[in-house]
Amino acid sequence: MGQITLSNVKKSFGNIDVLHGINLDINDGELVVFVGPSGCGKSTLLRAIAGLEKITSGEIAIDGKPVNDVTAADRGLAMVFQSYALYPHMSVRQNLAFGLENSKMPKAEIDERITEAARMLEIEPYLARRPGQLSGGQRQRVAIGRAIVRRPVAFLLDEPLSNLDAELRVSTRAELAALHARLSSTMIYVTHDQVEAMTLADRIVVLRAGKIEQVGTPLELYNTPANRFVAGFIGAPHMNFLEGTVSSVQSGNLVVALADGYQLAIPARETSLEQGARITLGIRPQHVTLGSGDKSIQAKIKLVEALGSETVLHTEVAGQKFLVVIPGQHDLASGTDIDLSLSSAPIHLFDKDGHRI
Amino acid sequence: MGQITLSNVKKSFGNIDVLHGINLDINDGELVVFVGPSGCGKSTLLRAIAGLEKITSGEIAIDGKPVNDVTAADRGLAMVFQSYALYPHMSVRQNLAFGLENSKMPKAEIDERITEAARMLEIEPYLARRPGQLSGGQRQRVAIGRAIVRRPVAFLLDEPLSNLDAELRVSTRAELAALHARLSSTMIYVTHDQVEAMTLADRIVVLRAGKIEQVGTPLELYNTPANRFVAGFIGAPHMNFLEGTVSSVQSGNLVVALADGYQLAIPARETSLEQGARITLGIRPQHVTLGSGDKSIQAKIKLVEALGSETVLHTEVAGQKFLVVIPGQHDLASGTDIDLSLSSAPIHLFDKDGHRI
Amino acid sequence: MTAPLETASKPSAVQHLGAIALAPVRLVMGLIDRPLRALQRMTGLSGMAIFFLAPNMLIFGIFVLLPLFINFVYSTTGGSALFLPERSYVGADQYQRLFDCSNYLDPLTCQEDAFWTAVSNTFWFVVLQVTLMIGAALVTALILNRNLAARSFWRAVFFFPVLLSPVVVGLIWRWILQRQGLLNFILYPFGVDPYTWLTDRTWSFAAAVGVSLWAHMGFYALILLAGLQAIPKDLYEAADMDGTKPARVFWRITLPLLMPNLVVVIVLALIRSVQVFDEVYILTGGGPGTSTLFITQYIYETGFVSQPRNPGLAAAASILMGLVLVVLTLVQLGLGRRGEKKGKR
Amino acid sequence: MGRAAAFILRRRGGKGWHWTDIVTWVWLIGGLFIMFGPALWLMFSSFKTPAALAEFPPSILPYTSQQVSVEGHDKPLTLYDVTLPDGTTKKLAEVRRIGLFSQMVDPAKPDETIRVNINSRKPVQELSFATENYTGPFVHFDFFRYLWNSVFVTVMATLITLIVNSMAAFALSKYEFRGRSVAMLIILATLMVPLSVIMVPLYSIISALGLFNNLWGVILPTVATPTGVFILRQYMLTIPDELIDAARMDKASEWQIYWRIVLPLTAPALAVLAIFSVVWRWNDFLWPLIVLSRKELYTLQVGLSIYSGELNVQWHFILAMTVVTMIPVVLVFIFLQRFITTGIAGTGLK
Amino acid sequence: GDVRIMWYSDGVEGEVLADLMKRFMDQNPDIKVTIDNVAFGVIKEQLPVQLEAGHGPDIARVTALKDLSRHWLDLRPLISDAAYWDANFGAQADWMRPDGSNQISGFMTQVTLTGGFANKTLFEQAGVPLPGPDATWDDWAAASKKVADSQQIPFAMALDRSGHRITAPNIAFGANYIGADGKPAPLDKGAKDFITKFVGWTNDGVMSKDVWVSAAGQTYRAAADDFINAQLAYYYSGSWQIPNFATKIGNGFDWVATGSPCGPAACTGMPGGAGLVAVKYTKNPKDVAKVMDYLASEAVVKEFSERTLFIPAHKGILDKGDLNFKTEDPQVKAALDVFVKASKTTAPAAQKMPGWRWADTVYGALVTRVAQVIAGELPLDDAFTRIDSDVATKVKDSGL
Ligand SMILES: Nc1ncnc2c1ncn2[C@@H]1O[C@H](COP(=O)(O)OP(=O)(O)OP(=O)(O)O)[C@@H](O)[C@H]1O
Ligand SMILES: Nc1ncnc2c1ncn2[C@@H]1O[C@H](COP(=O)(O)OP(=O)(O)OP(=O)(O)O)[C@@H](O)[C@H]1O
Ligand SMILES: [Mg+2]
């Protein structure tokens, strides 16, 4: 009831190849989040699973049965469209009821489900309105509501919360999580929001240009990204990358020379790195602290962004951009030089092809 | 050149009142961010300024001249629509060029501007496509591009980055900021993203149900929210509120009794609080630390969300929900009791009407 | 947030009536749904496409295609009998006769001089009428689409002539344009001498064009009006924000997005102007001389009026006319196809 | 008043007259005269007597000569404005006309006859509506029966047209299937066939099906109009496919998509087609004339046609009945045209 | 049983017939007669289609009598007194039966005769005397021209745009369309003479050009409205205009029927008219015969004619001359009398035309081409050859 298997799914629009062979197993009841840069094929993949887009080759199976030739209506999934696609001629209530009426549900139950969904999404006051009379966020909530009243075996959610305010987003996210827990239905969730991805996902699938880069639990991806792309993509602000060359390899220790001569000693795992190899160091902005010390580098502040609870410093280290996030509010002027300590920072190493070492 | 004044602007759709008298002065070259819950009237206000929505009463003036009767085309503003509103029959390039051709700009300059905007928004590969052949995020970028190539006296941006991935969002935001700095054009920016609001805004306008709640610089709003609503709305995750009553007022110190008998001593400014007054304490989740100490309370962990760089604890304090954000990853199980220290936390006080004390 | 309960779209009396009238329809539609779902499972989407197309095609096949085919058979027979079994097969004789000309540019050198006169008259008529028709219908639709006071009244004004039967249309205008007609009566005070508009070759041709424009313009304007409504409002808002002049909005936004509906209008206007008959027949009868004799009148006279009738020749002429129209329409659609694609969101 | 004027003369955007406003009003006023004027004149003419109809120069309003009853004459006499030889004018009644002279009396002094040259008299005209043009036909023919037949034909044909055509248009606009272009082509190709051309074959088919002298014989051949399919299909092309996708995700069957999503969103085009269909079927004349040869089955238009004889056409009746038969279609138009302005298809999308 | 009559009306004759049939049904309760009133167009264009398909009414009022004659029912064995029919309607019986048979198909509800009308008032005002009964076409042309010039009216004379109408003067000028084999002969001198003269008149403005150029092909156009509005001094049309003039002219001016002007060969009009015929596909031939018998009976024919102001075909009635037309207008009575009288002097060549199969073919070609000449599209000589070739083609087309 809700297990989805993609085998070598490819999709082209004319001569534009969008999906290049996707292989993925989604377990029943699992909540999988698709992330990836804009235009990488997330929506297309979702639409292919829904049955709205004919795939060019490969196979999609639901609960082991291939569904390539099953129409969208018969696959039994529900979807929240990135563009909402609300029925403009129906009131919000009718929009929500439509799917239920199609499965010949008794009127009373329809009403009950609508009431519940409307309460949950805070759209009760608008039930009688047409989509054209709603704000962007309200429309988006109706689109979510239309999917959840259905209680299908699997949900496909395409950036469902992108137009909601922070507070509503948190509460709706929590409601979705609760719903997922309650119905134990499979969910495929596309989002650009790091927090959503990290908190909701059982597994995150990182897509890039129509290919899967890595699949794993949120912390797996955060702590051990398979490559430079994933490392940069997971975590906000993104990981800092410093280019360097291996200047010496000692047992358990690696010395890396950065662009302008800085030398950085890094505790290295068993490694096959040669001296002189080009290498990239990855350091998350949150793991850098102010102050000089053991492993410290000098940086020049370019820009200071105060977010209230934390401050983001855009600095330059050895001629390369380097972000630092420090908690609290700080009175730092741009243009000043500061010392950054990396002593408590886990350092990720990537070879010249971007693979994790 | 871009100073916008709103005096008592009201707007109703039929008998639905959406804006209830908005007064606001936006200075030339200022970047003002509108935030507020979904459906509070941000888009409507933006559309009213743009001249797309006739206001019911009040006056809108640009550079001191009332523009109530000036058509949108003649107000000389540019807008990014929440719904994009791209011309479906034109290629991306034509979409971008359309506004420029209107002002009879030489072809060479049009090309130059398009090239620049396309580079900035990373949409060069799609210039020849129609909007229907783009992903959601790509469309949104085209919508932004269409506004920025115009270089108008004022930009109106309605959630312009909502469908972009984190990385792109950061870079586009930076580009917008640079653009703003370079053109020194006024910008009104609607967003639900805290980071965007905090980093971009000269001033933030907090709207709620068609009324302005507070106007101020980002840190003003963060540090001294005028009321409970603003306090809860600015900052993510939102501020914790603990309900309590004043149990004693000593000079310079206030003792507040929480629901289940906890007593909390707070350094108070000159205050006119009576003993027994109902009061709300506001504490930001980031300001709470683990461990017992001077001002500490006990909490029970309900849920742990690991975001990688930080961990969000959903706890219960004195029977009320209480969020805690602690940096790093922690192995805490839900259900356990922990001690929270408030010693370093600025505590906000709100009276029973929600006003800041 | 305190949005009051919805009052904006309180159902009007008409909507109530509509709802009551729709209830049985709902029921029926609901009842058919179940078998159709089964059908859909069995046949898939393309099967459903056939299902939706079938009733139309069936009726169409019986009442349009079949007669058309029979008509073709007619064109290969001779004699004056009306029903096929009594007619003799003559092969391509009728076509040969139509094409029997020593100089195609001079109709009088043809065996069927009337046919060629009609062809050339029809050609000029079509060129003139279709261009004017599309222009006028477009302007009317655009104007009626504006936020006018008493919109329905204005719509009725422009649509009114469509309600009149061709006979009445022809008649009114004959009364207006004849020597002692209303027009001369109105113009007289302005120092215009009474003129016999309908016996002047140029004027009567212009009158034929004008009257058929008058009679059918509302029809096309209405199609375009519906098409204009289908253009999303936010695009106009975007264009407004882009500081677009009305003329440019028209050329760059309205026109391309109206294309699918404009194609309807162009194709229909073309076809119907080639088939022009009734009102012009009443108005000018094809005169003066043969200056407003059009193909359909030729076909009608050959097939039904002249003694003895020649249905075979009439059928051949109609088949030729149809062929020309098919070609023209294909060209139109070829041009329109680009527009259609463009209009898609 | 000022506000009313401001409302009526509402213009584009704000202040001042934009050129489009001027074009609009020129077009509207011109339209009022050119489009509506003749029709209005037709309406007035329908109240004219046959003599007044044939009169040159035509009058705009229906006038007749005024009659007076004069003592000593059984019948009312026609009143004239007479210019007497001494240059004065007088209102006199004509007793009889003999050649170039007419004998007239002053209604006040009925005994005295005056001889007047016929060129110096002019009838006194008064506005008078020849209502017998309207009442006459009700006596001559079975008006309500014809009306019922017309209504039946129009309603049935329109309903079937709308359903059958919209189904076909749906298939042709929203599905990809083999033979789609061929079907479209066939439909378009047959647009070219004027009815008069296929009349005889069609007649054979109708007789073969036993539909001769049957209202269904009038209805069926008209309902698969290619025009309708074409109009609807082109309009449906503008409905975003994404809405159909959404409905499919909502487990809607294709039939439901057709009638719950596509049909309502096609309302403007359906209204247009409904108006056309009603007008066409109501005014249909040639084809019903062939199929219906019994007067119990006549539609109004066929009934009306009996006033066209071989050598004489009784225009006064035809005009009056044209006006009467137009009333229902005008009402239908006024009712349906409101649906034309409800284009909302795009608003459900982001 | 049921009897259906398909009937068209130019005036009140439909109501009169309905009246008569009501009376008939009162006397014959077993027969139900239904009158299907139709437009003349239906009779002309649709009835043939129906008849060829074997449908059609039981009785129809038709003008294309000869052309459709193979569909008519032979009433001879069914009617009560064939001799009465032969005696009174025999003169026109040939117009409506297949060539070479002695079938009785029906009878003429009305005979018409072409003839002229003069606007007496205009003549008086111009001081021009009306030409006498033996006046020629040239006399009328000259007189009318004088009237037109003095009274400032646009045209002196008009002749309906119709092959049938122009055939009357053609025959008066000695034309004979019928060849030795019964098929159309090429145009002879008589026809060419008048046509030449006619075209000359239209060019000189004596004859109204408008009515002839205002249509193409064989379309019928009448100039009656011009006459009614006193825009013509002399109008050549036919007896059927009388009721029309009566209502529309009223006492606007005095008008008189003049009979047909003379030509070198004869002074003749063209006969014509509509016949009531029985259709052989009827299911109740007996009842049909009863209805026909009733309608053809002397009293009924007399009443019908008197009320409709039609000239009857019934020889007995005409011979008795006691027709009392129901009108108060003395001009109408006078005019009808003129036509009744003229009907007795119709030239034999003219008498033959209604019963001649190819008459309409020749008429059609004449109208089409002469109109083109008048419109200046075709030289006269070309028109003559075209007329001949048009007719020849048609004859060939028909496959006979
Ligand atoms: N045409 C309309 N008719 C009636 N109410 C409307 C209409 N358009 C908007 N509203 C209502 O006005 C309010 C404000 O809408 P607006 O679009 O300005 O909200 P918003 O602040 O932009 O919200 P969001 O963040 O969701 O986009 C909403 O409650 C909405 O339902
Ligand atoms: N109809 C189409 N024709 C051609 N290319 C298309 C079409 N639809 C989508 N694409 C392209 O396919 C790629 C994937 O699109 P998709 O909508 O799946 O992206 P996405 O991952 O959902 O992006 P976003 O986060 O911006 O929504 C994009 O580069 C887009 O330009
Ligand atoms: Mg997407």
Ligand SMILES: [Mg+2]
């Ligand atoms: Mg909004």
